[in-house]
Structure formats: C-alpha cells, structure tokens
Amino acid sequence: MRIYIHVDPSGGYSEWTYVCKTPLTHVHEAVTAFVDAYNCKFPTQQLTPSLLVAMANNKPLEPTKKISTLLDDHDSCELALVHVATSPPPQPVVTSVEPRKPNHGAVDMLLGHANKHRQNNAWRSAKALWEAVLVDMDTANASAMQGMVDLYMQSTQWTKAKSVLLKLLLADPTHQAPRLQLATCEMHLANSGRAITILQELLSTPSLTPDMDHDASILLATALYECGSIKDQDKAVSILVHLLDKSNHTDMDAMALYSQVAHDRGKPAQAMQMMLKVLVDRPKDKRVQAKCAAFLEAPRGFEYLQLALDPTSPSTAPAYAYLASVAKDHGAMTACVSCFQQAVAQCPSDVMFALNYVHALEVCGRYGDAFVVVKQFVHNTPTTVVGMDLTCQDIAAVLAPYSTLDDASGHWTEEAAMAWKGTHVCVYHNDAKFERAVATTVDLTGQQLDLLALLCTLVKILFLQGCLRPVPALVDAIEPLRYHYGHLLHTTSIRNEHAYYSCITQLVTIPSLHVPRPRPSNIIYVCGDSHALATAWRSVGAHVLVPALVTGLKHWHLRKTSTFYPKVHFFNVIKSIPRGATVVFVFGEIDCREGLLVAVEKCRYEVIPSVEAYDFDSYSKLSKRQ
Structure with missing residues (x-):
C-alpha cells in the first residue's frame, strides 16, 4: 500500500x-x-x-x-x-495556563471523534485526538484534559491522571468532579491523608450538588476507614450511619462499605446479609461482586450464606448458582464449588447447574469428582434427549463399567477403530450414522445445548487424564449429532466446549497415543492453553508428553492483582505436577492473538514491544515461583 x-x-x-x-x-x-x-x-x-x-x-x-x-x-x-x-505559543505564567487561540470548529470536530472512540473503548485512538487538541490547538482545553484523565484512570495510571488533574484544577480550582477524581488518585497512590484533606475541602463547598456530596462522603469514609487508626475508622462509621439513616437504609454505597466494617469487627453473618442486599440491587457491579466473593471465601463464609437463604424457596437453588458464578469470577473457588454443589443437590436434573459445577471442579483440578457428577447426572435423567436420538441413558450405559475416573484409565481396545473422515470422526466403521443432512440452523434448546456441552466436557476430562477407554463409545454416540450441526455450534453458548471436543476427537484419530500406566519417570509435562492438547500422549524419543491444560492462560489473567479463576486454575495445575518434573510452558498464545493488542488499545502500555517485554518478564517470574 x-x-x-x-x-x-x-x-x-x-x-x-x-x-x-x-x-x-x-x-x-x-x-x-x-x-x-x-x-x-x-x-x-x-x-x-x-x-x-x-x-x-x-x-x-x-x-x-x-x-x-x-x-x-x-x-x-x-x-x-x-x-x-495558529497563534504563537503563549508566554509562560506562574499562576494560570494561558490558552492558545483555538480553532473552535476543528477542536469540536476532533473532540467529537474522540468521544466516539471512547464510547467504543478505542482509547488509543481517542488519546491521539485529545493530544492533538492539547498540543497543537488549545493547550488548556478542559474537555481534552478530562478525556486524558479518564483514560489514565481506566488504565490505572494514577500518577499520570493526577498530573493532568492538577493542570485542569489550576485553570478552574472550583471544578468539583476533578477534585473528587484527584482524591481517588491520591487514595490509589497510598496518600490517604492527602485524599482526606481534598475531600474535606470539597465537602465544605457551599454549592456542592447532592450527588457530589454523597460521592465525596462515601470516598471520605473509605479513606478514613483505610487509614487504619481506630479514631479515623470511627469517623468513617459515623459518616456511614448518617448516610444509612438519611436514606432509610437504601444507600447501597454506604451499606456496601458498612458491611465491610461489620465483617472486620466480628459480625460476619450481619455483613453477609447486607452484602447480599447490595448484590441484589447491583448484580453487575464488579466491586460488589468481589467483596461478596471475599465474604464467601472467608472462614465459615458458606455457613453464613446458608443462614441467610431460605432452603424451602424455589429461588434458592438459582441463587446458589448465581453466587457460585460470582465467586468463580473472583477466584473464590472453595465457595464456588460449595455453592454449585448445593444448587445441584437441590435441583439434580438441572443440566446448567451440573455443567457449571463440573467446570468449577475442573478449575480446582478435581477431575475425578467432575467425572462422578457427570455419571450421576446421566444416570438420574435417563430420558433426557439431545437432538433426535441421543439420550442420557445412552451415555449412562457407556459409563456403567467405570465407577471412578481411574477405572477408565489407559487406552481403548484395538477393536474401537476411529477414523477422521474430513468432516467428522467415524467409530466402528459406522458410516451410516452420518447420512443425515447437515443442519442450516441450530434448533436445540438452551438445556439441550448445555447437555451437549456437558458431554463434550466429559470427553475432554477423559482425554486430559489419560482415561481413554470409554472415549470411542462416547464419540460414537455424540459425533453424529455434532456433525449434524457442525460449525454452527461455534455460534452458540457452548462454542468453547464444542471447540475442545472437536480438537480432541481429531487428535485421537492420529496414531500413536501412548498412555502408560503407571506413569513412568520419563514424562514431560506440557503446560499451556489449548495448544497443549496437540502434544498430549505423544512420544518424543524416550519421553511421553502429558497435557497440563490451563484455560485462559494469558498475562492479564495471571497479573499480581488478578483474582479471575484462570489464575487459580493455573496454580492448581502447577500444584498437580510432581516437584522436580520437567515442564514445557506454552505461554503467550492468547497474548499474541489479542491480549497485546487490547492492552495497547486501552493504553495500558504505549507500544507493543513494551507489553511484550512486560509479559515475558512476568511469565519468567511465574515460572520461577514454582
């Protein structure tokens, strides 16, 4: 070009x-x-x-x-x-920023485009336009400076955000919103004392709007509570009590912070009740979810949850499942498993609960328990059907000889020949099963899709653990249905489960797989995302390659401040590998495909090389920690 x-x-x-x-x-x-x-x-x-x-x-x-x-x-x-x-640059002054004479039409056009980029989370493109305005057109443009502040705050660059805020407030010291943002930056920079001073000055402003007064009061209470001294914490409690009384206990911001106070001061049951109330009001608030997950993961947290929920209510099982998802997203996997276990116990025929329970057990490395959950589900729901003729009874019959996952360990018999036919895997030469026309749409219900996902996950678990004996019969039962819907399944909610299954079923048709029992000493573990499957159970010289799969293995999930479940999964997989074993780490696939680009677009880093170097350094440190 x-x-x-x-x-x-x-x-x-x-x-x-x-x-x-x-x-x-x-x-x-x-x-x-x-x-x-x-x-x-x-x-x-x-x-x-x-x-x-x-x-x-x-x-x-x-x-x-x-x-x-x-x-x-x-x-x-x-x-x-x-x-x-453009007019010549202004002479520097001490007390204020002297703006250039702007071309208002051009400035407004650039700011409009920058705002569109911001709405699309294209922060890098927005940044270029804001900088063009500030450098070349209007050095004191408040809208462009505010855009830069918001950019730096969303990318947690608190020092840079603070620097721009000080310039913005130099031009207009009475502006309320930047003062609140400046206090937020000071708190993230561990300057709680400075934040308290800014907020107290802001709250003394006569013309403060009700919303600004409320937000500043909440932030002041947070800063006082985080200072650590009993005197300051008591001041924070007084502010929260005032806000709760003033709102008739409907102020969810105050209640969320007060629940933390109650939890810290030996009232975890009361804290759990308050946090559940806040979560119901704000189910998508990540900060509320994180705090709820922390309460659930704390000692006896699940017991306090059980006390807060009515066991006779039909909505309790869905509540347990929702809270399990909240806990999982924030790495509270002990609480997550307990909640899903309770949901499945109350609704044993709900396939969505069973599927998510199995996924939680995978994260914890409890593959044997996950196998039992699938086996029990198909046994208890024999008439449940997917598509025209695949029933849970069919799957239960395949699993009947295997009481535990270990019973299925090893390779299948030679009679169970599997062959890749270009579009599907054929077992036992049953070509007649694939004469049905390929679908043009997916007409399966949500529950049927979840059941198919559960069966695909079963095949994945068996393959990862080297328990291949039931695999041919399972593929023979599942593959005709999967072939019928084909690539359309990638457009559904089960695309991940389907992708793993499709990859594995093709891999098992490629000779030769080696699944030694017991495992010899000449093993090399391959730890990575889906790329680790390609080498699974293959031999390289005298060594057998064993998969150590981690879903979602990218730097953003493993960073120090992350609580997302792939980080927990990674460390659980590492713990499962014997100390002293040889491990090949397959890092960076997701990072190179989209992680690096997204990080730069969101201005977490300036250029691709800087984030590449940061990722490499971080992965190296992670490897050395084990």
Whole structure:
C-alpha cells in the first residue's frame, strides 16, 4: 500500500509530496507520518499536525477515517493537506495556563471523534485526538484534559491522571468532579491523608450538588476507614450511619462499605446479609461482586450464606448458582464449588447447574469428582434427549463399567477403530450414522445445548487424564449429532466446549497415543492453553508428553492483582505436577492473538514491544515461583 500526501504552499511553507509505504490505519496517522517526514526535510519550516485533510478532489476528510476505504484499484490514494495557521505559543505564567487561540470548529470536530472512540473503548485512538487538541490547538482545553484523565484512570495510571488533574484544577480550582477524581488518585497512590484533606475541602463547598456530596462522603469514609487508626475508622462509621439513616437504609454505597466494617469487627453473618442486599440491587457491579466473593471465601463464609437463604424457596437453588458464578469470577473457588454443589443437590436434573459445577471442579483440578457428577447426572435423567436420538441413558450405559475416573484409565481396545473422515470422526466403521443432512440452523434448546456441552466436557476430562477407554463409545454416540450441526455450534453458548471436543476427537484419530500406566519417570509435562492438547500422549524419543491444560492462560489473567479463576486454575495445575518434573510452558498464545493488542488499545502500555517485554518478564517470574 502506498499513500501519497501533498501539502500546498502557504505561509512560508514549501510545497511537497510525501510517499508513505508504512502500513497505516487512519487518516490522522498519515498526517502525523507526513508531519514527521516534512519536519526532517525542512527543519526551518516546522509543521504541526493541525492540518485540514482532503482528497485530491478537495472533498474534506475526517481524521478518523480509515485509509482502507480510500484506496483505489491500484491500492493507492492521494491526500491533500492545508496548513491551518495558529497563534504563537503563549508566554509562560506562574499562576494560570494561558490558552492558545483555538480553532473552535476543528477542536469540536476532533473532540467529537474522540468521544466516539471512547464510547467504543478505542482509547488509543481517542488519546491521539485529545493530544492533538492539547498540543497543537488549545493547550488548556478542559474537555481534552478530562478525556486524558479518564483514560489514565481506566488504565490505572494514577500518577499520570493526577498530573493532568492538577493542570485542569489550576485553570478552574472550583471544578468539583476533578477534585473528587484527584482524591481517588491520591487514595490509589497510598496518600490517604492527602485524599482526606481534598475531600474535606470539597465537602465544605457551599454549592456542592447532592450527588457530589454523597460521592465525596462515601470516598471520605473509605479513606478514613483505610487509614487504619481506630479514631479515623470511627469517623468513617459515623459518616456511614448518617448516610444509612438519611436514606432509610437504601444507600447501597454506604451499606456496601458498612458491611465491610461489620465483617472486620466480628459480625460476619450481619455483613453477609447486607452484602447480599447490595448484590441484589447491583448484580453487575464488579466491586460488589468481589467483596461478596471475599465474604464467601472467608472462614465459615458458606455457613453464613446458608443462614441467610431460605432452603424451602424455589429461588434458592438459582441463587446458589448465581453466587457460585460470582465467586468463580473472583477466584473464590472453595465457595464456588460449595455453592454449585448445593444448587445441584437441590435441583439434580438441572443440566446448567451440573455443567457449571463440573467446570468449577475442573478449575480446582478435581477431575475425578467432575467425572462422578457427570455419571450421576446421566444416570438420574435417563430420558433426557439431545437432538433426535441421543439420550442420557445412552451415555449412562457407556459409563456403567467405570465407577471412578481411574477405572477408565489407559487406552481403548484395538477393536474401537476411529477414523477422521474430513468432516467428522467415524467409530466402528459406522458410516451410516452420518447420512443425515447437515443442519442450516441450530434448533436445540438452551438445556439441550448445555447437555451437549456437558458431554463434550466429559470427553475432554477423559482425554486430559489419560482415561481413554470409554472415549470411542462416547464419540460414537455424540459425533453424529455434532456433525449434524457442525460449525454452527461455534455460534452458540457452548462454542468453547464444542471447540475442545472437536480438537480432541481429531487428535485421537492420529496414531500413536501412548498412555502408560503407571506413569513412568520419563514424562514431560506440557503446560499451556489449548495448544497443549496437540502434544498430549505423544512420544518424543524416550519421553511421553502429558497435557497440563490451563484455560485462559494469558498475562492479564495471571497479573499480581488478578483474582479471575484462570489464575487459580493455573496454580492448581502447577500444584498437580510432581516437584522436580520437567515442564514445557506454552505461554503467550492468547497474548499474541489479542491480549497485546487490547492492552495497547486501552493504553495500558504505549507500544507493543513494551507489553511484550512486560509479559515475558512476568511469565519468567511465574515460572520461577514454582
């Protein structure tokens, strides 16, 4: 791709055409590339990125326009640039920021585009536009500075956010929202004392809005409570009691913080009741979910939950299942398993509960227990059917000879031949099972999809643990249905389970698998995401490769502050590997596919190389910890 960029002579600037061969995405990136090249060629005629852009036909272009939409049949395009004169830079002053005379139309256009990028979480693109406004057009533009503050806060760059906030408040010290944000930054920077001072000054402002007064009071109570001294904590409690009384105990922010106070001061049952009330009011609030998960994972946390729920209510089992999901998302896996166990006990025929219970047991490395859950479910629901003819009774018959997972260990018999036919796996030469036409839509119910996912997960567990004896019969039962719906299953809620199953069923048709029992000393463990499956139970020289699968193995999940369940899964898998064993770690697949790009787009890092180096360093430290 070639981009030809031409600037017309004006105001002492030279006419010049620049040919750019670097891959670019947006028009404003092309402008920046041109300006850099122009300034190198004409050092005495420095341009800034404040240029109006048009096609060769003088049709104006938006800076955020994608270049790919402008290319002609020869994969080229021509852009014309017109320099916009700006006033000279202001003289520096001590007490205030003197803005340049802005081009309001151009500024408003860039701010509008930046806001659209922000709404789409395209923070990197928004940042480029805010910086263009602040550097080249209006150095004291409050909207652009506020955008930069929000960008830095969402990416937890508290020092940078604080720096911009101080500039913003220098221009308008009375602005309330930035003062609240500044206090938030100070708290994250472990400057609770400074945060308290800012909030107390803010709360003394006569014109404070009710919402701002409330938010500042909650943040002040949080800062006082986190200071640690009994005197400050008592002040925090007084603020919370006042807010709760004032709202007739409907202030969920105050109740959430007060529940933490109650939990810390030896009233965990009361804290659990309050937190459940807050969670019902704010079921999608991540901070509330995290605190609830922490209460559940605390000593006797599940007992206090049981005291708070009515065992006779039909809504209790779904409540346990929901709380289990909350606990799982925040790494509280002991509580998660207990909640799912209770939900399944109350509703043993609910396949969604059973499926999620099995997934929780996988995270904990309890594959034997997961096998028993599946076996019990298909035994207790024999008439449940998926599609036209796959029943739980069929699966129960396959599993009947195996009381435990260990009973199924080893390879299947030679008679159970499996062959890949290009679109499906055929077992026992049963080609007639695949004569049914391929579906054009998925007409399965949600429960039927969950049951199919449960069976796919069963095959995955058996394969990972080297328990292959039932696999041919299970594939023979499941594969005709899977083939009928084919790739359409990737568009459903069970795409992950289906993907694992499809990968495994193809792998088992490739000779030769080696599943030694007992496991010899010449084992190499391959720890990674789905890529670890390809080498499973293969031999390399004298060594057998054993899978150590970790779903969701990427740096963002394993970072120090993460509580997401893949981190728990990773360390549980590591614990299952014998000390002193040889391990090959397959790190970085998800990071390279999307993690690095997302991190840079959200401005957690400036460029790809910096996040690559950070990921490598973090993975190295994780490996050395084991």
